[in-house]
Amino acid sequence: xxxxxxxxxxxxxxxxxxxxxxxxxxxxxxxxxxxxxxxxxxxxxxxxxxxxxxxxxxxxxxxxxxxxxxxxxxxxxxxxxxxxxxxxxxxxxxxxxxxxxxxxxxxxxxxxxxxxxxxxxxxxxxxxxxxxxxxxxxxxxxxxxxxxxxxxxxxxxxxxxxxxxxxxxxxxxxxxxxxxxxxxxxxxxxxxxxxxxxxxxxxxxxxxxxxxxxxxxxxxxxxxxxxxxxxxxxxxxxxxxxxxxxxxxxxxxxxxxxxxxxxxxxxxxxxxxxxxxxxxxxxxxxxxxxxxxxxxxxxxxxxxxxxxxxxxxxxxxxxxxxxxxxxxxxxxxxxxxxxxxxx
Amino acid sequence: xxxxxxxxxxxxxxxxxxxxxxxxxxxxxxxxxxxxxxxxxxxxxxxxxxxxxxxxxxxxxxxxxxxxxxxxxxxxxxxxxxxxxxxxxxxxxxxxxxxxxxxxxxxxxxxxxxxxxxxxxxxxxxxxxxxxxxxxxxxxxxxxxxxxxxxxxxxxxxxxxxxxxxxxxxxxxxxxxxxxxxxxxxxxxxxxxxxxxxxxxxxxxxxxxxxxxxxxxxxxxxxxxxxxxxxxxxxxxxxxxxxxxxxxxxxxxxxxxxxxxxxxxxxxxxxxxxxxxxxxxxxxxxxxxxxxxxxxxxxxxxxxxxxxxxxxxxxxxxxxxxxxxxxxxxxxxxxxxxxxxxx
Numbered sequence: 001x002x003x004x005x006x007x008x009x010x011x012x013x014x015x016x017x018x019x020x021x022x023x024x025x026x027x028x029x030x031x032x033x034x035x036x037x038x039x040x041x042x043x044x045x046x047x048x049x050x051x052x053x054x055x056x057x058x059x060x061x062x063x064x065x066x067x068x069x070x071x072x073x074x075x076x077x078x079x080x081x082x083x084x085x086x087x088x089x090x091x092x093x094x095x096x097x098x099x100x101x102x103x104x105x106x107x108x109x110x111x112x113x114x115x116x117x118x119x120x121x122x123x124x125x126x127x128x129x130x131x132x133x134x135x136x137x138x139x140x141x142x143x144x145x146x147x148x149x150x151x152x153x154x155x156x157x158x159x160x161x162x163x164x165x166x167x168x169x170x171x172x173x174x175x176x177x178x179x180x181x182x183x184x185x186x187x188x189x190x191x192x193x194x195x196x197x198x199x200x201x202x203x204x205x206x207x208x209x210x211x212x213x214x215x216x217x218x219x220x221x222x223x224x225x226x227x228x229x230x231x232x233x234x235x236x237x238x239x240x241x242x243x244x245x246x247x248x249x250x251x252x253x254x255x256x257x258x259x260x261x262x263x264x265x266x267x268x269x270x271x272x273x274x275x276x277x278x279x280x281x282x283x284x285x286x287x288x289x290x291x292x293x294x295x296x297x298x299x300x301x302x303x304x305x306x307x308x309x310x311x312x313x314x315x316x317x318x319x320x321x322x323x324x325x326x327x328x329x330x331x332x333x334x335x336x337x338x339x340x341x342x343x
Numbered sequence: 344x345x346x347x348x349x350x351x352x353x354x355x356x357x358x359x360x361x362x363x364x365x366x367x368x369x370x371x372x373x374x375x376x377x378x379x380x381x382x383x384x385x386x387x388x389x390x391x392x393x394x395x396x397x398x399x400x401x402x403x404x405x406x407x408x409x410x411x412x413x414x415x416x417x418x419x420x421x422x423x424x425x426x427x428x429x430x431x432x433x434x435x436x437x438x439x440x441x442x443x444x445x446x447x448x449x450x451x452x453x454x455x456x457x458x459x460x461x462x463x464x465x466x467x468x469x470x471x472x473x474x475x476x477x478x479x480x481x482x483x484x485x486x487x488x489x490x491x492x493x494x495x496x497x498x499x500x501x502x503x504x505x506x507x508x509x510x511x512x513x514x515x516x517x518x519x520x521x522x523x524x525x526x527x528x529x530x531x532x533x534x535x536x537x538x539x540x541x542x543x544x545x546x547x548x549x550x551x552x553x554x555x556x557x558x559x560x561x562x563x564x565x566x567x568x569x570x571x572x573x574x575x576x577x578x579x580x581x582x583x584x585x586x587x588x589x590x591x592x593x594x595x596x597x598x599x600x601x602x603x604x605x606x607x608x609x610x611x612x613x614x615x616x617x618x619x620x621x622x623x624x625x626x627x628x629x630x631x632x633x634x635x636x637x638x639x640x641x642x643x644x645x646x647x648x649x650x651x652x653x654x655x656x657x658x659x660x661x662x663x664x665x666x667x668x669x670x671x672x673x674x675x676x677x678x679x680x681x682x683x684x685x686x
Contacts, residue, residue, distance in 0.1 A: 161504075164666055167632035171640070214608040214630055214662075247590060248609065265557040266591065287557055289510035297514070319557075323507055 027321030077145025142200030211245015269308025370664030420488025474542030485543030554588015612651025
């Protein structure tokens with residue numbers, strides 16, 4: 001494996017001095033990129049995920065075309081429920097559908113928990129191929145969905161404004177919910193460790209729906225599993241936790257084994273630093289809808305954002321995934337603004 | 344007008360001693376009540392809103408059937424865009440659709456800003472009729488959508504996960520956005536004052552989408568208009584502000600002219616009290632999905648919630664609207680738990 005030519009992301013996660021913060025964008029591979037849209041017209045979603053050559057091509061597009069400081073493997077958080085034996089359908093532009101949701105203990109017992117890495121061999125192949133193609137240009141990020149967020153889909157069966165079926169399941173069948181969360185956690189730990197072995201330099205855990213939970217419920221149903229994953233996986237590579245919407249968890253999670261903490265845009269850089277007391281590298285948190293303005297406005301605001309976070313222990317990113325209708329020039333302006341910072 | 348026999352809500356909003364906290368539930372009129380569902384099968388949404396006898400009947404149902412301490416008039420926040428001249432379609436179970444959205448200054452100039460109360464005369468008639476039918480049993484709450492939340496629908500044209508068209512409009516056309524927000528604010532102030540004149544004892548302003556905004560943008564696009572409304576309307580009746588998701592605004596808003604502040608379930612009672620320092624009456628914040636558990640569990644948790652908030656300067660409520668699939672017995676258990684508190 002060739003040595004990394006750009007190790008800003010790893011340096012930031014270790015809290016080392018950097019010439020400027022590293023920058024990448026959640027969902028940077030896909031959606032808004034014309035070359036991705038061309039592939040989408042030819043291959044369906046799971047073909048794109050499951051064909052290492054395609055996943056690699058998509059993963060590399062923003063490195064070449066937008067100039068980000070890290071690659072994140074093109075995949076989906078729902079590959080874990082799929083590997084555990086659940087049917088997952090993905091209708092373009094409509095979000096996921098899991099026709100046979102989890103209801104009973106028997107449903108949980110029927111989930112496969114062994115050989116998860118082997119069952120997701122196509123992800124490992126894509127990581128290895130991407131690593132080779134990157135040839136040390138930038139680090140490679142692997143990822144997984146957090147157990148709570150995966151439970152949401154596995155119980156609700158699809159996206160939802162309130163995930164009340166998933167929450168009802170947790171609140172009414174607490175023991176079963178914990179059994180399911182533990183089973184997902186075990187699978188996820190194996191999966192992330194295998195991703196690191198296959199070539200991921202860093203992994204991120206997306207708890208996209210953690211903000212649906214109140215503080216006490218987050219501590220019951222989300223936090224313990226995030227921490228289990230972080231504790232087990234941090235031994236092998238730096239872990240970034242992204243509990244979207246869970247502003248109340250920042251203090252606790254900043255004292256965890258994780259190397260980085262993703263932030264959504266609801267919090268100011270100053271307040272996030274104050275709460276986390278410089279114990280952890282912070283990542284975020286530009287409002288994705290602001291990428292719909294102009295390059296000049298984006299550059300001005302990104303500068304203010306970095307002023308707020310400071311350049312150390314900081315990874316410039318969005319506060320959530322990039323929107324499909326962002327002009328590529330605006331995405332580029334975001335990246336350029338970070339690269340120009342301090343010059 | 345007969346004197347109020349149950350003035351717990353008003354006493355709580357004034358910070359006076361109460362025997363127990365008052366209780367009501369957002370969206371208590373409608374959705375989950377079998378008698379409402381029967382009416383829904385006979386009359387479409389706007390017929391239900393615009394026929395004072397129907398609106399009154401629906402408003403009274405939870406008073407008689409669930410035993411809440413306040414009535415809230417059955418209506419919709421989108422009656423203001425409608426009164427301002429926009430077409431609003433409401434497909435049952437699908438959410439609103441505004442086919443001709445706001446894009447330009449001419450669109451804003453074309454909005455009607457005069458005679459709003461007269462144009463919403465059916466709401467005033469429903470309030471007057473409900474007030475008469477209540478005969479002093481409990482106070483009557485009027486309401487409106489907050490300017491930011493109404494802008495979301497008027498620009499986006501429908502519900503959205505991220506309201507990025509509405510946000511793009513604000514971030515790219517800031518001056519126009521403020522012109523629109525001010526026009527909505529002026530209409531809303533007239534509307535709420537007329538509601539009070541027609542019989543509302545209290546009014547609530549729903550900023551359902553304020554949590555989509557980061558702190559700085561909330562202060563730019565939401566807070567000034569909430570405060571204008573509160574300052575103008577508070578002279579006539581107590582105002583409750585409900586900026587859902589905007590935990591970061593609690594300190595500022597607790598020092599405003601509003602009498603009450605609605606909370607979603609993301610915050611603990613203890614932290615909310617700490618931030619607002621007992622300057623304002625707090626309302627909320629039971630997770631609506633917890634009404635899908637059991638009466639016994641609900642009663643236990645409601646007791647803990649009141650323990651957390653204390654009985655003074657507190658209105659027991661949900662953290663958001665009641666869900667359509669809540670069993671009536673569970674809604675009753677919520678109300679009973681508050682009534683039994685301290686006995």
